Every structure is written in structure tokens, then in C-alpha cells.
Amino acid sequence: MTVRSEFVRSGEGKIRYRRVRAGGMEHYNVRVYVDGSDEELRRVEAVTYELHPSFRNPVHRQTNRASQFELTLWVWGMFDIEVEFELVDGGRARTRYYLRFSLPEDTGDNYVEVPVARQLEK
Template sequence: MIVERKVKLVTAQHNIDKPSPMEGFPMKEWSIEIFVLDEEGNEHPAKCFTRVVYNLHPSFENPVQSEAFHEPPFRCQNEGWGEFALTVDCYTTEKGGKSTIEHDLNFGAPKYENIHTITFKNPSQALQQTLRETGPLPNDDNPKGKARKTHDGKRKKGVDVEKMAEALPRLSEDDLLQVIQMIHDNKTDDTYIKNDVDAGEFSVDLYTLPDNLAKSIWDFLVKNGVVS
């Protein structure tokens, strides 16, 4: 599954009363914040990212800044006199889940915005739920025309769906194929799956599994030692 979201970087800057090492270039205090946009362009907290790393100009004493950026809006604030290009690494909990944004820090306006497109490849169930807060996912299509239910909880009658989503990728290939067969054999009309045979991809919304199937998969995961 491929999911795209628009990410907005908001940069603000102003002069500060400090001596500048470069004549004719006043010292500035500047900041960058990160938001995710929904389909209408409204800002939302970038909860799809777990941490952010700002890679500043090498002239900074601490050019790779990562220590404090674990909560939206991941505000990075610094002082300096010069404009420069930087990169922002945005991380998720997914394996290989890093997206890098190139950003031009400039002092042409007190505040300006840049919008970038971020791609999430095969997001976990937990990340899918977060991404749904800013728009539908590809597997949210409902060919039967039924209204799609939303799921705010993480449990289905004793089954922790988030733990299930985290555990499934830890199965061996043979065991994972067995789970997929279980889903095919026991799904209902309300079960949302997407099977792209050409791309070799299979995705399912675990929240739409019938309770008996969810429990069977959970017991299978317990038996294989990937959940407890």
C-alpha cells in the first residue's frame, strides 16, 4: 500500500539584538515547525512521525539536531545571520521509515510556508489509523457501497489489534502465508482487503476482521511466540 500526505514546513524569523559576525547581515532568530495537511488543506499535528532530525549548515556548533524533536510540531529554533539549505529527516516506527525533506532557510519574509509530498509505503495498522486522521487510505475504497466504520479503540474482544499488526511482520514467510489464507477463508463482506498480485502485496484492515477470525489469528501469533 502506498499512502501520500502533504507535509507543511512553517518557517518564522525576526531580527534580534545581538552582534553579528558578518557586517551587513543582522542576527536572526528563526524556527521551523512541521504539520500534516488534510484534503482541504487544514493543518494537523504531524503525529505520523515519531521523531525528526534537522541537518543544519556544517558551520553550526551542533549541525545535526535531534535531541528534542519527538513531539509535534517538532519545533526547531536557532540563531544565526546566514541563509542556507538544510534537510529534515522525518521518522516513523516502520522499518526503513524515514523521509527526507529539503528545505531552503531564507530571510525574505517574516514567515513563509513550504509544502512537500511524503510517501508512506506499506504502513502498519497503527500508522494507518494515524494517517486516516488526515484523509482516506487506498484500501478504504468500498466497492459494495457500504458505509465504512471508524475504529477508535485498539482491541477487538480480547485481541490487541495494534500488537497484532506489529507482530505479523515478525512471522516467517510460510506462517504469514498461512495467516493470509486464514483471512481469505474466513473473511466477511465487511472485511477490507486489498490483494495486488502483480506487486506481490496483500493488505488488510485488521479492525474489520470478524471477531472469531481475529481471535484465531491472535492464537496463531501466540502459538508462534510473536505475541504473549
């Protein structure tokens, strides 16, 4: 099993981004998930992701095996994520995943801005 990430894209395949406040950094929508065979994923009960402490809610426990224990979030930079696997047999395993991404050049047709929800503007 491997922890992976990818950009969340619009229906047209564009990279989603937003600005939390006027003049602020662009935040990109990212999906973090566990990549593995069906057999490997069946051995996992839950996955806990511990994000950078600057996140308002840095700890997320995911139990949806069908979504590959995905976590979607908005990020403006790269950082380590502590990942803990809770196994069906009661065991646990930990790893660290470095969330990194490379943005393509902005050609005018590969990004789409997403409005910020009101509660995030505070």
C-alpha cells in the same frame, strides 16, 4: 506535511536579533517546524534537522510533536537544511528545506535587540 520557518518575535511582535560580536553580522531568531494536519503529525516519531556545517552543532533531533518538532536557532544568512522524518511505523522520509527570509524595512519599531549570552561571546 511541509517544513516551514518564521521569525521568532518578541511579545510586542518585533523581530528578535543580536550581534554575536561587536561589529559583526546581525543574527535573527528563526523557528523551523513541520506544518501538517494532526493526523499527519501523529505519524511522525521524530524529525532530524541537519544544518549548514558552519554551525557548532549542526544536527538536531526533535521529538516534541506538540511544538510541531520545532527547532529555534539564530541565523545571519540563508542555507539548505536536510530534514529526515522518522515515522511511527519505522519508515523514514527525507527532504531538503531552503531556509530563506525577507526582512522588513527598519522603521525603528519592528526590531528588538537581544543580549548575547556570555558563552556565545567566545
